[in-house]
Amino acid sequence: MTAGSDGADGAWVLGIDSGGSGVRVALARADGTARSAPAVSSSPAVTGADGIDADSLLALALPPARALMAAAGAARVDAVCVGAAGMASLGGDLRARLPEALRTALGVRSLALAGDAVTAYAGALGLRPGVVVAAGTGMIALAPAADGGGWRRADGWGHLLGDCGGGAWIGRAGLEAAMCAHDGRAGGSPALLAAARERFGPPESLPGQLYPRADRPAVLASFAPDVGRCADRDPVAADILRGAAAHILRSAAAVRPGPGPVEVALAGGLFRMGEPLLAPLREQAPLLLPDATLTPAEGDPLDGAVLIAGALRRGAPALPDDRALLTLMHWSDPSDDAS
Amino acid sequence: MTAGSDGADGAWVLGIDSGGSGVRVALARADGTARSAPAVSSSPAVTGADGIDADSLLALALPPARALMAAAGAARVDAVCVGAAGMASLGGDLRARLPEALRTALGVRSLALAGDAVTAYAGALGLRPGVVVAAGTGMIALAPAADGGGWRRADGWGHLLGDCGGGAWIGRAGLEAAMCAHDGRAGGSPALLAAARERFGPPESLPGQLYPRADRPAVLASFAPDVGRCADRDPVAADILRGAAAHILRSAAAVRPGPGPVEVALAGGLFRMGEPLLAPLREQAPLLLPDATLTPAEGDPLDGAVLIAGALRRGAPALPDDRALLTLMHWSDPSDDAS
Numbered sequence: 001m002t003a004g005s006d007g008a009d010g011a012w013v014l015g016i017d018s019g020g021s022g023v024r025v026a027l028a029r030a031d032g033t034a035r036s037a038p039a040v041s042s043s044p045a046v047t048g049a050d051g052i053d054a055d056s057l058l059a060l061a062l063p064p065a066r067a068l069m070a071a072a073g074a075a076r077v078d079a080v081c082v083g084a085a086g087m088a089s090l091g092g093d094l095r096a097r098l099p100e101a102l103r104t105a106l107g108v109r110s111l112a113l114a115g116d117a118v119t120a121y122a123g124a125l126g127l128r129p130g131v132v133v134a135a136g137t138g139m140i141a142l143a144p145a146a147d148g149g150g151w152r153r154a155d156g157w158g159h160l161l162g163d164c165g166g167g168a169w170i171g172r173a174g175l176e177a178a179m180c181a182h183d184g185r186a187g188g189s190p191a192l193l194a195a196a197r198e199r200f201g202p203p204e205s206l207p208g209q210l211y212p213r214a215d216r217p218a219v220l221a222s223f224a225p226d227v228g229r230c231a232d233r234d235p236v237a238a239d240i241l242r243g244a245a246a247h248i249l250r251s252a253a254a255v256r257p258g259p260g261p262v263e264v265a266l267a268g269g270l271f272r273m274g275e276p277l278l279a280p281l282r283e284q285a286p287l288l289l290p291d292a293t294l295t296p297a298e299g300d301p302l303d304g305a306v307l308i309a310g311a312l313r314r315g316a317p318a319l320p321d322d323r324a325l326l327t328l329m330h331w332s333d334p335s336d337d338a339s
Numbered sequence: 340m341t342a343g344s345d346g347a348d349g350a351w352v353l354g355i356d357s358g359g360s361g362v363r364v365a366l367a368r369a370d371g372t373a374r375s376a377p378a379v380s381s382s383p384a385v386t387g388a389d390g391i392d393a394d395s396l397l398a399l400a401l402p403p404a405r406a407l408m409a410a411a412g413a414a415r416v417d418a419v420c421v422g423a424a425g426m427a428s429l430g431g432d433l434r435a436r437l438p439e440a441l442r443t444a445l446g447v448r449s450l451a452l453a454g455d456a457v458t459a460y461a462g463a464l465g466l467r468p469g470v471v472v473a474a475g476t477g478m479i480a481l482a483p484a485a486d487g488g489g490w491r492r493a494d495g496w497g498h499l500l501g502d503c504g505g506g507a508w509i510g511r512a513g514l515e516a517a518m519c520a521h522d523g524r525a526g527g528s529p530a531l532l533a534a535a536r537e538r539f540g541p542p543e544s545l546p547g548q549l550y551p552r553a554d555r556p557a558v559l560a561s562f563a564p565d566v567g568r569c570a571d572r573d574p575v576a577a578d579i580l581r582g583a584a585a586h587i588l589r590s591a592a593a594v595r596p597g598p599g600p601v602e603v604a605l606a607g608g609l610f611r612m613g614e615p616l617l618a619p620l621r622e623q624a625p626l627l628l629p630d631a632t633l634t635p636a637e638g639d640p641l642d643g644a645v646l647i648a649g650a651l652r653r654g655a656p657a658l659p660d661d662r663a664l665l666t667l668m669h670w671s672d673p674s675d676d677a678s
Contacts, residue, residue, distance in 0.1 A: 089547060154522040158546050160511055160555060162518045172499055179501045183493040184593040186627070207497050208428060216499060254523040288525070 012074040013313050014106070015305030016061050017119060018045050018052065018084040020137075020218075023060040027068040028306045030078060030313035036071070038302055039064035051090030054097035057082075062105055069106075076107030081309035083119030083301050088324040099329055110312045115325040116301050117142040117153065123304030124265035124297035127311060127318045131252050131262055132297070135270035137221040139166030141251035142325075150322035152255040155247075159217040165247030167221030167270050173240045174227035175220065179203060189236035195226040224270065231276040245280035249288035260291060267297035351413040352652050353445070354644030355400050356458060357384050357391065357423040359476075359557075362399040363641045366407040369417060369652035375410070377641055378403035390429030393436035396421075401444055415446030420648035422458030422640050427663040430454075438668055449651045454664040455640050456481040456492065462643030463604035463636035466650060466657045470591050470601055471636070474609035476560040478505030480590035481664075489661035491594040494586075498556040504586030506560030506609050512579045513566035514559065518542060528575035534565040567615040584619035588627035599630060606636035
C-alpha cells in the first residue's frame with residue numbers, strides 16, 4: 001500500500017461514467033484535493049440480452065484507470081462509483097459481477113452503482129437537496145424523496161413513451177412540422193422545412209435515412225438545435241420549445257420534495273441551446289414550478305461519480321440508497337489486506 | 340388458351356395486396372362478374388437492402404394464384420395489379436423484376452404496380468374522383484391531382500416523422516399520458532394508466548416490452564382501441580382523439596383537388612374504433628375540411644387491386660400513372676402467344 005492511499009485524506013477514489021457514446025474515467029483524492037482529467041474510451045459498453053455487459057465495461061474502464069493510477073502513483077483505489085445509463089433496468093450483470101471484479105482488480109473497499117440520473121444529480125447539485133432535470137436526447141427529473149427513503153423520478157421513459165421535452169422529443173416535433181409544411185398541411189412550418197432540408201436533404205429521403213438506423217432517437221435529437229435556431233422568427237418552433245419547457249417543469253414539479261423553495265439544476269447537453277429553451281422555462285416556472293430557483297448544473301455525471309466515490313470513502317453520501325438507482329457496498333475486510 | 344380467357348368479358352385478372360402482415364391474392368373476371376375469396380399467406384414479403392424482395396413476394400403470391408386459377412379453370416391471367424406497402428420508396432426490385440416474372444409465370448399482358456395507398460383508394464372509392472384517408476397503424480391521405488397528372492399525398496411518413504392521427508400516433512399519445520399519470524406529472528390520465536396496466540402490466544415494464552421489438556409502431560397502435568374506449572369518460576383520451584381527427588382532416592384537406600364538394604373515404608382498420616374517432620371527425624370537418632362528404636370505404640386494398648387489374652384489362656384505369664405510386668405496363672405481343 002502506498003503512502004498516498006494510507007489514510008482517509010490521502011486515499012484515491014475513481015469515478016466511472018458509462019454512457020451511450022463511451023466510458024469516461026477520472027481518478028481523484030477522496031478529499032477532493034486533486035483530480036485527474038477524464039480518460040475517455042472510443043466506444044460504449046456493449047448491451048446484450050442480460051443488459052449492460054460487465055466484461056465490456058471493465059475492458060473499457062480498467063486500462064485507463066490503471067494508467068491514471070500509475071501516473072498518480074496510486075497502488076489502489078479505496079472507493080469507486082460507476083454511473084451508467086440504464087443502471088436501473090439494464091444493470092443486472094453490473095450488479096452481479098462488478099463488485100468482485102473491482103475488488104480483485106483495484107483493491108476497492110467501497111462501491112457505488114448508480115443510475116446516470118443519480119450521477120447527474122450529484123454532478124449538478126453536489127450532495128445538496130434539490131431537483132435535477134437531466135436532458136440530452138432523453139429527459140428525466142430526479143430528486144431524493146422528502147422522507148429520505150429513496151428517489152423520486154419522473155419521465156425518462158424513452159422516445160416513444162415520454163422523454164417529453166428532451167432532444168429527441170423536440171427534434172421529432174420539429175420534423176413533424178417540417179413534413180407538415182412539405183405536404184401543404186395546415187400547421188406546418190416552412191422555416192423548419194428549410195432547416196430540415198439543409199440538415200438532411202430532400203424531405204422525401206428522410207424516412208429512408210431515419211428508420212433503418214439503430215440510433216433513431218439521436219438522429220431526431222440532432223434536429224433540436226435547428227428548432228432552437230428557428231424559434232426567434234418561427235411561431236411553430238417557438239411553440240414546440242414552449243411545450244418542451246412545460247414538460248420539463250412538470251417533471252421537476254412531480255419529484256420536488258414539497259411545496260417550499262427548491263433548487264432545480266438544469267443538467268445535460270440540451271440546455272446548451274440557451275435562450276430559446278431557457279426563456280420559456282423562466283417564463284412558465286412561476287406557474288408550473290413555483291418557488292423554484294433554476295440553476296445551471298455545476299458539473300457533469302463524471303464529476304458526480306467522483307463526488308459520490310469520495311463521499312463513500314468518507315462514510316456514506318447523503319443520498320438515498322434504493323437499489324435500482326443507487327446501490328452502496330462496503331467491505332470491512334478487503335481481500336488484498338488478507339493476502 | 341382456354342375459352343375463359345379468350346375475350347375481354349371472359350378474361351381473368353389477379354389482384355395482389357402485399358402488406359406488413361402478409362400477402363393476399365384474389366382472382367376475378369375482368370368484367371367483375373365473378374371473384375374468388377382472398378387467399379392469404381401466413382407471412383409477409385421480405386424487405387431487404389434493395390427494398391421489398393421480388394422473389395419473396397412471388398414465392399408467397401404465385402402458389403395461391405395458381406391454385407385459384409386451377410379451381411376457376413383459368414389457364415392464364417390477362418392483367419395483374421400488385422399493391423404493396425412501401426411501393427414508392429421500397430419498390431425498386433419489384434419494378435425491376437416482377438414484369439418479366441409475371442409474364443413468364445402467368446402469361447400476363449398488363450401489369451399495374453401500385454402503392455397500397457392507391458389500392459386503398461380504388462378499394463374505397465372505385466375509380467370515382469375523391470380523397471382517400473387510409474389509417475391503420477399509419478396514416479396517409481391520397482387523391483388524384485386536379486390536373487390528372489399524378490397523385491397528391493399527405494403524410495404517411497411513419498411513426499417518428501408523422502402518420503399523425505394514425506393508430507401508432509394515438510397509441511403513443513395515450514401511453515405518454517399513462518406514464519405521465521404514473522409519475523404524478525400534471526396532464527396525465529389515470530384512466531389511460533389503468534388501461535395500459537391492463538394491457539401491458541406494470542408501467543415500469545413498458546420500455547423493456549417496447550424498445551427491443553422490431554414492430555414498435557404496431558405495439559403502440561395496439562393501445563389505440565384502449566384510448567377509444569376511454570374517450571367517453573376521460574378528457575385526456577377525448578383530447579387525443581380530437582387531435583387525431585384534426586390531423587386526419589388536415590391531411591385530407593391538403594390533397595383535395597379544389598375547394599368544391601368532395602367525397603372523402605375513410606379506409607383502414609383505425610376507423611373500426613367507431614364513434615370515439617368518427618364523432619370528432621364529423622364535428623371538426625365543417626371547419627377543417629369544408630364541403631366534404633365523409634364516407635366509409637366500399638372495399639379494402641385487395642378489392643382495389645382487383646378493380647385496377649380489371650380496368651387495366653379493359654384499357655387503362657382512370658387513375659393517374661405517375662411511376663412512384665402507380666406504374667402501368669402493357670405488352671401488345673405477349674411472349675406466350677409467340678411460342
